[in-house]
Amino acid sequence: MVLNSSITVGFSLLLLAELLEIRGTRASRTIRGLGYLFVVMALLLFVYPVAGAAVQIPARRDIASEAGAGAVAFLTGRPVLFYLLLAFSLISAAMLIWTVFLELALGKKKFKLRSREVFSRGSYGICRHPGFWWLAFHLLPLGIIRGLVPSIFSMLLMVFFNFVLVMVQDQYSFPRFFKDYEAYRKKVPFLIPRFIKKGFRLQ
16 A cells, blocks of 8 residues: 555656646756655565565575565575576666666766757667666566565556656657757657667667
């Protein structure tokens, strides 16, 4: 209940921030910050059972019943698979942080782009919202470890809200904020990565 509420509140605040950004309201930054806070809290709640299980695996094999029914196969007899899934999730989380928070800032600085110019290199030259995929790839292995049946609703809820958020950004707020976003949309696909496109070369 708390997990799903945090997801709903967090993404609702992020969507509200986008709508306020379109109207030019200064409060959008504060609301966006609160939105990210709730989303991070939701992610921590989603990760918490998995983190607890990972710490106790070497010491106890009977932890399976405590970690959740979905984790039984990984915690009793298949710890290697458990850690592989955990590693995949951690790598995806690192890529999410890199893509959303670091790649844009460092890329714009490197290529001396202005704040209202689109950064279309790196992962943003493959699809317009690569962070969407990294969040999904972060959640999936965690959901497998936790158990897909008890986790599927929270996973789908977060992916759904994230999809709605990037849709609003792509259709409404980004075209208003970035002066060259329309040209960018014609070159780079929305979500389905395209590594090779005639007449367009990644830089």
